[in-house]
Amino acid sequence: MAICSFAVQFAPGTAGDDARFTLGSDPRVTLGPVAGDRLALVMEVPDDEGEAAGEWLLTLPGVLRATLASAYYTDLPITACPTR
């Protein structure tokens, strides 16, 4: 499993709020500190889907930008992590 962190920027208004809610209720996502319309978050995804995770974030309505901050590819057994 890979542990990736992203800096995400939300659109103003309800679209952004919806995106925040979607992310907050996703078990793979841990929300971090907020600065204005931006949010730091960590995601856990299968090793070969790190890039796809960033693309997925961008598909959410209300997410303007998502920039990968770090990616750590672990050797954790899959059973130890929540799955999709």
Next chain:
Amino acid sequence: MIQLERRDFLKMSAMAAAAAMIAPGTAAAAEGAAPAGGDGLTWSKAPCRFCGTGCGVLLGAKDGKVVAMQADKEADVNKGLCCMKGYHVGLILYGQDRLTRPLKRVAEGKYEAISWDEALTIIAERIKAKPGKFALYGSGQHTIVEGYIANKFVKAGLGHNHIDPNARLCMASAATGYNATYGVDEPTGCYDDLDHCTVLISWGNNPAEQHPVLFSRVMDRRLKGDKIHFIDLATRRTRSSEQADEVHFFAPNSDLAVANGIAHLLVKKGFIDKEWVQKHFNFRKRVAEYAKDPAKPVDFDPEAIKPQNLTGAPMTAAEYAKAIEEYTPEHVEKISGVPADAIRRMADLFADPSQKVLSWWCMGPNQHTRGTAMNSLLHSIHHLAGQWGKPGCGSLSLTGQPSACGTAREVGTFCHLLPGHLPVINPKYRELAEEYWSLPKGRISDKIGFHTVKMWEEFCKPDGAVDTIWVQVTNPGQTLPNQKKLFLKKKECPDKFLIVSDVYPTATTALADLILPSAMYVEKNGMYGNAERKTQQWFKMVPPPGEARDDAWQTLAVSRRLFDMGVETMKDKDGEWIFAKTLKNPDGSVPEAWKWESYYSINVDERCFEEFRRFTRLKHKDLAPYQVYVKAHGLRWPVVQQPDGSWKETLWRFVEGKDPYVKPGAGWQFYHSNSKDDRAFIWFHQYEQPPEMPDAAYPFWLCTGRVIEHWHSGTMTMRVPPLRRSMPHAYVEVHPDDAAALGVKSGDQVVVESRRGELKLPVWINGRGKPPKGTVFVPFFDERLQINLVTLDAHDPFSKQPDFKKCAVRLRRA
């Protein structure tokens, strides 16, 4: 358990990394402008100063100097990658020998510094005495607004059309090719085609060195597993050939035959009956008859050269099939040297609907005495095969200068155009320009002015029709063909007067009577338009050195001086200065932009651009308001306003769903069709031999061109140490067998001699490029070794673009 704890720790540190990125202070000030801080520099966007690719770069400035560069990740064209020139573009400002004062020639080779005021007076008096004998030689490096001001200065302010750009030497045939085929200029596709094509065919082109960012944009797709079959049709082996799946050498000028060979096979395969051919295309041939013998091309009679003959004579599909009949693969092999099997393979690829075939070219088909024909044929084979109108398919002409499209073509600094691609011979467009510019009726001349070759020919004759030329942003003393005839003869004409605005001493300033020091690149506001119709804007970032000033200001100031001297043509129909309404403040007052102190008190670029923009809507080349370009990293026209007020660019023209001007249900609609029926053309052109071919006395072909390190005449790049060190000196590439026969080895000096001139050069065997036997290649960047003393001034009858790619020479040991 331990693993889980470790994971939590990893998540914490990952979160810290992300948190660091959202912290205040990392925010950009505004879209389009990169932030200050981080590294203490102020970063701003600009397009690269060099070729027509139009890469986005960010320049970092500190204390009034450019000190660093990076590729703009937000720029669609280059996506964060430049070439070695782009990565060093800021260094071009800082060559030690920048021109910083106006200089007047007092004796042979002797100059004296004068004031700007005196310089303006000299020019204004010279023009006032004989306005009809004044000509302006502009450039594809003119910013859009510099070109617009120069164009209006001549066409509205002097009432004649003697203005032509150096782009005449570079993409005039591409423009006539598009016009002949679609009735309107500039590419129908865009660079996004490079991301989708599966077959790429280069026609006499070396993009690995000349358009490296576009070349790697397509070749790097192979790393992702994309299959791209790259066919290099070439006259010499280049760096591009190294990545090709097939390399085929064709005899110079026989690209016409190769294209016909593909068309022949497509006709044989029945493509002439395909639905899209019947629905969207008409067949056309040249008005002038072809000679029976390709070795004896018909000299065009004046009738055939008429601009209206550019659109040709109609022919039926059956007549077309009959005309193309003789170009069997075997016949084409005999003419061109390209194997018949290769022609068949290419035709198969064109015919395969699962392939996306893209052709691209630059100076090969353009610097060609049959350039209009060759450009038209390239579009035509794509039409016939249906390899058009889908992302990844089509025919893409690349340009060599950063604003050959944006300025020379769109602003129309040609002797036959008004802004917005409007031909000056059309009374409707003249009237319209007179209305937009508030000119009295009849001010704009209906006569096409002197094109580049003619302009310099007249200038270099003692009794010629041109006696003063103002050169801006270009170096004709190095880049005109047949230098002795078209430039150096000026020495023998003491009454002629050459004004040169430039940033460094060049081969052109060497013969100048008056030299004006110019601001360059990010020392001024500017806008450029690249080869895929993309318009880009930048702001002045650093001050120009000494008394160097913007070219746009120079033209405005001379215009104002003429107005103040009472020259009637510098007034509009209300008696105001022709630029007064352009520059007017909202309250009606006119800012004194002709005075340098107040030139930057307003944004001259914005006000001129807004006036220019009106012209662009007539031919569906709509440009957005200036402020939209400030925020964007370039937009491709037509840029059309959406119901929500935003502005949307257009990637593919004439295709329903992509081009907002295509009627719903039309599929493809060529709404500027020459035949007025929404159809484009499929052209037939016969193969003809070039005007000069190797013979017993001059047995070698000479080809000229560029190298990756240097850009055009090297005025800028030869002053950039990393680039100059990499390629310090011109040379002649010779085939090993030819070298052995001459008894020379790498580094030996040989004399390259044509009927027009000669030049001594060091031999380079198996060097940068590898010409086939019987061909030599010389780059033109070196001002000490000017190959244009040797080249030919023969030119295409429609585009008037000279052929720098082929003439006959002989070699001898020096």
Next chain:
Amino acid sequence: MAGPGPARGWLAILCAGIMGVALVGLALGMGTPATAWTAPVSARPDPGLDGALPAPRYAEIDSRARGVNAHYHSDLRTLVSRTPGLAEAVDTSEESRRATLARRAARRAYAGAPPTIPHPVDANQVEACYACHGQGREIDGLIAPKISHQRYTNCTQCHAQGGTPGPGPELAIPNLFAGDQGPSSGVRAYPGAPPQMPHPTTMREDCTSCHGVLGGKGMRTSHPWRMNCVQCHAQSATLNQSYFGEEPPPPWAGQK
């Protein structure tokens, strides 16, 4: 050097190059993609060559030594390529670091410029570059750094030769550009804290190119066994052009 010296040197380089290219080409699978309709490359139309490029004759080879490393003469018998171990002692002295930074600066017009190539480039194919720079090599004290941006295949697009590759002397017009050399080290929040990255990671995606075991002296990491650099060393969004504008991007920004 006179007599057969240069010729032998060339042979050695040629052999090494060909072997390297073949091996690396094989390993990376970077040969020309094979397609059903791929014909053999028809190179020169010369009769009798069967499409093969002839080997250069001695007369065709410019025998001058060129480039910054022109003084360097290779000999296969003495060349040893070695890769330092992860646990080897690392030179972290300030003196070495400064020397390495100075050498880097000499090959770059400004921090972030693509470095110039300090040796002749006779091959135009990317495989030739990858032979040494694909994984990085240290041969007899000279380091060929690993490419830090492996997704590009046109090396000579950005990297100019530092020497004079063609015939003819250099022309010297001074240039007054004073490139920004960037900070010489990253900022630490407190003594002992991991330094932040003082440069963008654009084009420098592989930290080990400069900071790995084959990095320049004084720039090598003291802990090469740790593989996740960005875990502790923070990047700068500004330097990386990761903009977070105050306004949403314009509607045309992502239009495709």
